[in-house]
Amino acid sequence: MENTTKAVYPEVPVLKMNVSKNERYRCFSKNSSQKFYKLTKDIRIISLKEPPLRLELRLKRTVPRRLYITWNVNWIKEDMDSQNVLIHIKQGDSEPLLLKKTHENGTIAHEIGTSKIVAAVTATAYFNEYLNTTIEKGIFERDVSVKNLTYKRDKNQVHLKWNVDGSFPYEECRYVL
Known part of the structure; x- marks a missing residue:
């Protein structure tokens, strides 16, 4: 055949x-x-039975800022020679930078700098010489701001209510009153 x-x-x-x-x-x-x-x-024609590549980005607002990139591929066949994952990052107008080439799942931290960032991360999983799958995710940092601050007075207490805009879903915001 x-x-x-x-x-x-x-x-x-x-x-x-x-x-x-x-x-x-x-x-x-x-x-x-x-x-x-x-x-x-x-x-x-080659059948691809492997599940798709998963990619997650998390930005830590430290100085300097760090972008944590996590990837996961569930390889079905044990053929490490042809199974590779390439992780590239592109910031602004710069050329894409190869961060990692590996056959294992993992996380890598990349230092972004101190300015606000717009970055695109591309992960490509090579299953064999004929087939690969690519996923691209972008991240854009926005200012965190408090909006719609309202209060309600109740005897000796004041109840405050507000909305937060610009934070990422995985961030835990801390508030100082």
Whole structure:
């Protein structure tokens, strides 16, 4: 089955066919004069059973600021030679920077600097030489502010109520009155 090759000549814009794992399919391209041109490479269909890559970003508002990047891939097959995760970060207009290349799950801390940040983190999991999956998440730091401060007086007590804007869901805000 490994070397089975099938020629496909699509006559309609969408071609539906049953495919099997590790079969190869020859691809043809149709130009404006309706002639078929064979592409130089075959398409190989490989089933991907691994669950998707998960990526989580957490910003710590310390000086200097740190971005904690956590990734998780559940590898089904034990083939460490072809299983890799690449973590890149891009801040503003700078070129993407490779932070980590590994086959293990984990967390990495990256120092951002003291200014407000806009960063995009890209994680790519390579399952084998043919298949990879990529996920990209961005983070934007906003000022934390207290809004809609109201109070209610009740005998010898004052009840305060407020909303907080700009904090991340995982941050625990502390208040000083």
